[in-house]
Each structure stands twice: as structure tokens, then as C-alpha cells.
Amino acid sequence: MRIGLAQINPTVGDLAGNSQRILAAYRALVSDGAELVLFPELAVCGYPPRDLLFKRRFVADVEQATRELAAQIGEVPAVIGYTEANATAHGRTAFNAAAFCHRGRIAASARKILLPTYDVFDEARYFEPGLHPTIVEFGGLRIGLTICEDIWAQQQVLTRRLYELDPVKWLSEEKVDLLLNVSASPWYNVKNNARLNIVSDAAKACRCPTVYCNSIGGNDELLFDGRSVACAADGSTIAGLAAFREDLRVVEVGPSSSGHSPLASPLHPTYRQPELADIYDALVLGVRDYAHKSGFKKALLGLSGGIDSALVAVIAAEALGAGNVMGVSLPSVISSQHSKDDARILAQNLGIAYHTLTIADTVAAAEHTLQPLFAGRPRDAAEENIQARARGLLLMALSNKFGSLLLTTGNKSELAVGYCTLYGDMCGGLAVISDVFKMQVYALARWINSDLASRAGRGEIIPRHTIDKAPSAELRPDQTDQDSLPPYDVLDAILKGYIEDGLGRRDLIAAGFDAAVVHDVARKVDLNEYKRKQAAPGLKITPLAFGVGRRIPIVQKYVS
Numbered sequence: 001m002r003i004g005l006a007q008i009n010p011t012v013g014d015l016a017g018n019s020q021r022i023l024a025a026y027r028a029l030v031s032d033g034a035e036l037v038l039f040p041e042l043a044v045c046g047y048p049p050r051d052l053l054f055k056r057r058f059v060a061d062v063e064q065a066t067r068e069l070a071a072q073i074g075e076v077p078a079v080i081g082y083t084e085a086n087a088t089a090h091g092r093t094a095f096n097a098a099a100f101c102h103r104g105r106i107a108a109s110a111r112k113i114l115l116p117t118y119d120v121f122d123e124a125r126y127f128e129p130g131l132h133p134t135i136v137e138f139g140g141l142r143i144g145l146t147i148c149e150d151i152w153a154q155q156q157v158l159t160r161r162l163y164e165l166d167p168v169k170w171l172s173e174e175k176v177d178l179l180l181n182v183s184a185s186p187w188y189n190v191k192n193n194a195r196l197n198i199v200s201d202a203a204k205a206c207r208c209p210t211v212y213c214n215s216i217g218g219n220d221e222l223l224f225d226g227r228s229v230a231c232a233a234d235g236s237t238i239a240g241l242a243a244f245r246e247d248l249r250v251v252e253v254g255p256s257s258s259g260h261s262p263l264a265s266p267l268h269p270t271y272r273q274p275e276l277a278d279i280y281d282a283l284v285l286g287v288r289d290y291a292h293k294s295g296f297k298k299a300l301l302g303l304s305g306g307i308d309s310a311l312v313a314v315i316a317a318e319a320l321g322a323g324n325v326m327g328v329s330l331p332s333v334i335s336s337q338h339s340k341d342d343a344r345i346l347a348q349n350l351g352i353a354y355h356t357l358t359i360a361d362t363v364a365a366a367e368h369t370l371q372p373l374f375a376g377r378p379r380d381a382a383e384e385n386i387q388a389r390a391r392g393l394l395l396m397a398l399s400n401k402f403g404s405l406l407l408t409t410g411n412k413s414e415l416a417v418g419y420c421t422l423y424g425d426m427c428g429g430l431a432v433i434s435d436v437f438k439m440q441v442y443a444l445a446r447w448i449n450s451d452l453a454s455r456a457g458r459g460e461i462i463p464r465h466t467i468d469k470a471p472s473a474e475l476r477p478d479q480t481d482q483d484s485l486p487p488y489d490v491l492d493a494i495l496k497g498y499i500e501d502g503l504g505r506r507d508l509i510a511a512g513f514d515a516a517v518v519h520d521v522a523r524k525v526d527l528n529e530y531k532r533k534q535a536a537p538g539l540k541i542t543p544l545a546f547g548v549g550r551r552i553p554i555v556q557k558y559v560s
Contacts, residue, residue: 001139001178001254004034004076005239007226007247009217011293012046015065019044022080023072025248030076032250035139040184040215041081041112041148042096044069047184047215048222049083053126059083059094070101077102077138079145081182084109091128098147098182100136110134110145113167114153120186120222120540120549123149133167135176144176144206148183151202151212155194172206178253179203179210187225188543189279192243192272195227200235208233209253216246218289221540221547223282227271240271244281276447279440279541280315283432286539287319287407290430296405302395302425303327303347303354305339306471309409310346310462311441312432314448316407322351326404329356330391332363334477342466349461362390388424396427405429408536413438413488415535415546416495417521418528419481426535434538435545437495438488442467486517494521500544504560522560529554 006025010018022043029037041047045062052058066082077100084097096112111130115123134145146167153166171179179202185195195212203210209232216226223244230238230251241247247268270281291299299316303309309327316325327347331340340356347354366386367374374382399406408428410420412435420426433441445462453461471481471488485491494513497503498521503511508518532546533554544550 001141002033002035002250002252003180003211003230004029004032004037005211005213005228005230005241005247005249005251006037006039006043007213007216007228007241007249008040008043009224009246009289010040010043010046010215011217012049012219013052015045015061018046019065019069022069022078026073026076026078028248029250030074032248034076034250037076037078038180038211038213039078039080039182040213041098041182042083042184043080043182043215044082046219047081047224048121048219050122050126053083053094059085066099066101067106070099070106071104073101073104075103077107079180079182081147081184084111086128092126094127095130096123096127096147097130098134098145100134100145102138108134108136108145110147112147112150113165114149114163116149116152116162118162119544133171135171135174141177142175144171144174144179146171146179146181148181148185151179151181151198151210154201155198168202168205176206177208179206179208181210181212183212184215184224186222186540187282188545189275189541191543192225192227192278196229196237196240199229200231200237203231203233204235206233209238211251211253216244216285218286218293218539220290221537221545223286223539223541225278225282229271237267240267242268243270243273243278244285245270274451276444277451279436280444280447280452282541283315283436283539284319287315287430287432290537290539291320291405294405294429296403296429298324298326298402298404299407300326300328300395300398300402300404301407301409301428302391303329303343304409305329305336305342305346305466306409307441307445307462307466308411308414308433309343310466311436311445311448312407312409313346313350313352314461315432317350317352323353325350325352326398326402327352327354328395328398329354330359330394331356332358332387332390333360338465338469342463345463346461346466349463357394359387359390359394362393363387366390385421385424388421390424392421392424392427399429407432408434410434411436411438411441412542412546413491413495415532415538416499416528417485417491417524418531419485420531422531422534426531428536431536431538434535434547435541437492438471439492442488486521490517491521494518495525498522498525499550500542506560526556526559 062083084095098110100108113130150167215224228241239251406428
């Protein structure tokens with residue numbers, strides 16, 4: 001059978017726009033010879049809809065939009081993710097479902113059985129679970145319909161299996177001829193190998209071809225990479241679609257009933273691309289979708305001449321176009337000339353607008369106003385932070401005046417230990433690299449200047465001095481980050497263990513890290529939870545990002 005994979009980019013809540021996208025993809029794939037078309041999970045309403053599901057009309061409106069879509073579906077069926085109302089008097093009010101649309105109606109509806117409640121997922125808050133998988137008959141085949149997590153029953157979280165039920169095992173016992181999975185699986189770095197193994201294992205368990213259609217796009221903090229895939233009954237990969245972009249592909253699984261010649265279905269070049277290319281593409285997609293889906297056409301950011309703002313500027317220019325990005329240098333009386341030069345050269349290399357606004361007068365005015373209360377006290381972080389807050393004030397004014405999205409430039413290492421200023425450099429609408437550790441920032445910058453620049457036929461993009469110089473917030477003369485932080489390679493390793501791997505202080509010390517450094521870093525992470533709760537939403541690229549998937553109390557006394 002020829003399966004049309006419609007790897008599309010829905011927008012949460014845009015029922016009309018998503019429906020148009022679904023119909024356009026359906027017609028294109030049918031024209032290309034598809035005998036059945038597969039769409040992502042909750043394609044009609046976008047994933048995740050979260051508390052939109054509690055709005056009184058939402059589920060009914062999604063159902064109506066799906067019925068209207070089904071009316072446009074002809075002899076070639078389409079499997080479309082949607083929300084189905086729970087008509088019983090008990091349980092949650094909706095099912096996460098997939099409509100099997102055929103000949104103008106919803107001929108069958110499959111309900112998601114396994115509802116994830118870990119990491120960024122909270123589906124048990126919204127959906128009633130289905131009781132068993134759905135099998136439909138079409139084209140002489142028994143087709144098993146599953147939704148995302150339904151094929152992940154064997155995975156482990158914190159070394160424990162989460163589910164007793166196993167929809168894939170049930171379908172294997174029912175001897176289905178084809179297994180389909182509609183999915184909206186959020187991406188994080190290196191997840192694709194695990195996902196491919198899951199699909200391959202499902203194919204081998206059911207001893208039949210398995211086709212998996214994943215969503216792409218950025219929805220708030222979550223990024224979806226697509227990479228839809230088809231596997232043969234022996235688990236081998238038949239086809240793999242593009243990463244981080246829409247892709248429509250007809251793939252052949254088993255004998256075709258149409259009489260067409262066999263299809264060649266190679267992996268898209270981006271399906272297995274290097275790690276840094278994945279991270280870069282993810283961040284570009286995240287900025288583009290966050291801006292465009294929110295109604296922004298332009299963005300601005302502060303350009304300090306440092307590596308973090310340089311990386312964000314490159315991503316923004318790629319995502320929105322250089323003509324839609326403004327870089328602003330905001331030097332203080334202690335800003336170095338090389339920082340100002342590096343910021344200007346970067347802007348020239350990218351072709352973005354560039355302006356300089358000095359903050360000396362703004363800082364002096366604030367200090368003059370505070371002088372009666374600060375008199376007799378030594379200068380400390382209070383005065384240093386006035387610089388950051390003066391910059392935030394001016395950047396927010398520009399954002400308001402020009403209707404541009406302000407991008408913050410802090411990385412995960414800084415945000416983890418509170419090396420950032422509330423209402424200062426944390427001002428903004430999107431924290432682009434807040435899930436990117438500092439050493440990854442360096443790696444991405446070098447990759448941009450080598451691989452990316454070479455493919456674009458360009459020279460150096462980020463000034464080499466920006467990469468080579470010691471990192472500094474330049475809040476006082478001759479300051480460097482390592483005045484108060486351990487070297488970033490050490491810091492990042494400790495942070496990864498403490499934040500992402502759930503290790504305690506004793507675990508990290510036993511692993512060989514210096515005890516004093518571990519205690520200092522862990523203390524800073526714990527003390528600065530309040531800052532992170534007030535930060536702009538950030539794009540998630542790791543298994544555990546600050547934000548929706550991490551729920552540490554602000555007020556707590558536990559010391560691991």
C-alpha cells in the first residue's frame with residue numbers, strides 16, 4: 001500500500017488554518033498516488049492544546065472541524081488526529097483521538113490509550129484513556145491505529161516502566177497487517193535514535209510494516225522535528241522524512257494495489273544529520289514559529305559583542321530574515337572597545353540593522369536618584385545590576401515602539417546559577433538559548449563559522465575575537481565570568497548532572513568533582529529558582545529544560 005505521510009506544522013487553536021493545511025496536503029498526496037494519507041496527532045487543533053481543552057466549546061469546535069474535513073475526504077482514506085468528546089457521564093470530557101475519514105465521514109475513531117504524565121506531558125489532566133487499540137479494515141488489510149505514546153509502552157523513565165498495558169502487544173496478538181501511528185513527539189537533542197528504535201521494535205513485534213507520522217513546528221517552548229518514518233516488518237527503515245520542516249512523501253509498504261511501479265523512498269538528507277545541525281535547525285524553527293504564530297514579523301536583541309548574543313543574532317537572522325532583525329549595542333562607561341567593535345562587525349556580517357544607545361546617562365540618573373538611600377554603603381551588585389536594567393528598559397521601549405519581539409540572550413549555564421539580572425538582561429519575549437549550555441554555545445559558534453558558512457559560500461560570520469576572548473558581563477572593569485564561576489566545562493558537567501540527571505551533591509562529589517565547587521554550584525541553582533520562574537519562555541532542546549517540564553518549588557529546604 002502507498003501511504004501518504006503528511007508531516008505538517010499545525011498552529012495550536014487555529015482550526016481553520018490547520019484544516020486548510022490538512023486538505024492541501026491530502027490533495028497533494030492523493031495526486032502523488034497515495035492510497036491512504038496519515039496526519040500527526042491532534043493535527044486539527046495543534047499539540048499541545050493544554051487548558052484550551054477546558055474552554056466550553058473547544059472540543060465541540062474541533063469535532064465539527066474534523067467532520068467538515070471528513071466531508072472532503074474521498075476514496076482515499078485519511079487518518080487525522082483530533083479531540084473526540086467523551087459522551088459518557090464519567091471521566092474526563094475528551095479523548096485524544098484519530099479519525100479514520102473515508103467517503104465523506106468519520107468511519108472510525110481510535111482513542112489514545114497511554115496518556116503520558118512525565119516531562120512536558122500532562123495528558124491525564126485533559127483526556128480519558130481509550131480502552132483498547134482500534135483496528136480498521138481497508139484495501140484487504142487489517143490496520144492497527146495507534147497514537148504517539150501507545151507504541152512507547154516498553155520505554156523506561158528513571159529506570160521504571162510506566163505502563164502495564166501494551167497496545168503494540170495487543171495488536172500483535174490480533175495479527176494486524178499494517179500498523180499506523182499518528183504522533184506529536186516533542187524533540188530534544190539525540191532523541192531520534194530512541195524514537196526510530198521504538199518504531200522499528202513495534203514493526204518487529206507486530207510482524208508488519210509500521211508507519212509513523214510526526215508533527216513539526218514550534219509551539220511555545222516545545223519543538224517538533226518531524227522525521228516521520230516507515231519501517232518494514234523486519235524493522236528495517238523504508239523511508240525517513242525531513243527534520244524541522246514540513247514534508248509530504250508517499251512511501252510504499254508491501255505490495256501496491258494501484259499497479260504503479262515501486263517507489264524509491266530514501267532517507268531525507270536531514271533525517272540523520274550532525275548534532276549541531278539539529279540544534280541549530282531546532283532553534284531557528286523555534287524562533288520563526290514563536291514569532292510568526294504570535295503575530296511578530298520583526299525581532300530585536302541587545303548585541304554586547306559576546307558569544308551568546310552573537311549566536312542569538314545569527315539564529316534570528318536565519319529565522320526571520322536579516323531585514324527583520326535589529327541589533328542594539330548598549331555600552332556603559334566601562335564597556336570595552338573590542339566588545340563594541342565585535343558587535344558592529346557581527347551586524348555587518350549578518351546584514352541586520354544596527355544601532356548604538358549609550359546607557360551612561362540612564363545609569364547616572366538612577367544612581368543619583370538612589371544616592372540618598374545608598375549613601376555610606378559600598379558599591380556592589382545593586383549598582384552593577386542598574387546597568388543591566390537600564391539596557392532592559394531601553395530594549396523594551398524599542399520593542400513597544402516598533403512592535404518587535406525582544407529576544408533574550410542568556411544561556412542555560414547562566415540561568416542555572418542566576419548569572420543574570422531580573423528585569424535587566426532577562427527582559428524579553430523569548431529566551432532563545434536558555435536550554436543551551438555555554439560549551440554548546442561555543443560549539444555552535446564554531447560550527448556556524450565552519451560548516452554553515454562554508455555551505456553558504458560565506459566567510460567568517462561570528463567575529464573570531466568574540467569566540468576567543470574570555471567571557472564577561474562587563475559589569476565592572478576587567479571582570480570575567482570565571483571570577484565567580486568555575487570554568488564552563490566543569491560548570492556544565494556539574495549542571496547537567498544536577499539538573500538533567502537528577503544527581504545529588506554527594507553523587508557529584510563521588511564522581512570526582514571538587515566538593516566546594518559542587519556545593520557552591522548546587523546552592524546557586526537552588527537559590528535562583530525564583531528568577532527562572534519569571535524568565536521568558538525558552539526553547540527546549542535537552543531532555544530537561546527550565547520551564548514547562550521542570551517543577552521545582554521556589555520555597556524549599558531539601559539538600560541532596
